[in-house]
Amino acid sequence: QVRLVESGGGSVQAGGSLRLSCAASLDTGASFCMGWFRQNSGQGRAGVAFIDVDGSTSYDDSVKGRFTVSFDNSKNTLSLHMDSLKPEDTGMYYCAVEEGFAGARSVCATKPLSIDFGYWGRGTQVTVSA
Numbered sequence: 788q789v790r791l792v793e794s795g796g797g798s799v800q801a802g803g804s805l806r807l808s809c810a811a812s813l814d815t816g817a818s819f820c821m822g823w824f825r826q827n828s829g830q831g832r833a834g835v836a837f838i839d840v841d842g843s844t845s846y847d848d849s850v851k852g853r854f855t856v857s858f859d860n861s862k863n864t865l866s867l868h869m870d871s872l873k874p875e876d877t878g879m880y881y882c883a884v885e886e887g888f889a890g891a892r893s894v895c896a897t898k899p900l901s902i903d904f905g906y907w908g909r910g911t912q913v914t915v916s917a
Contacts, residue, residue, distance in 0.1 A: 796912045800917075806868050807866065814887055822856070823835040872915045880912075881907055883901070
């Protein structure tokens with residue numbers, strides 16, 4: 788059973804930084820695509836940043852150059868380092884993964900949607916004030 792637990796959210800002023808973490812229980816050596824989604828009240832979950840089992844990354848245009856996604860294989864932990872935060876970065880951030888079958892990493896190859904992921908964490912709130 789895949790389990791994802793996020794941590795690291797909080798409140799910061801615009802221009803500040805935060806680091807989110809997602810502790811994951813994954814099948815050893817399994818193909819995967821992992822990522823972060825952001826959701827605000829009344830809206831759907833929007834993709835922010837993604838990484839596959841080979842370390843290839845992709846980002847939404849709104850965060851390119853400011854956010855960095857990484858995966859620590861030794862700790863099975865997904866991270867999102869967020870710099871130069873803006874008020875529009877505010878939202879609930881969810882960690883998600885699709886894994887366990889040979890083609891899982893291909894989910895990251897095109898712009899992933901929330902429907903592409905089968906496993907989710909409970910989310911961590913990020914609030915950026917002007």
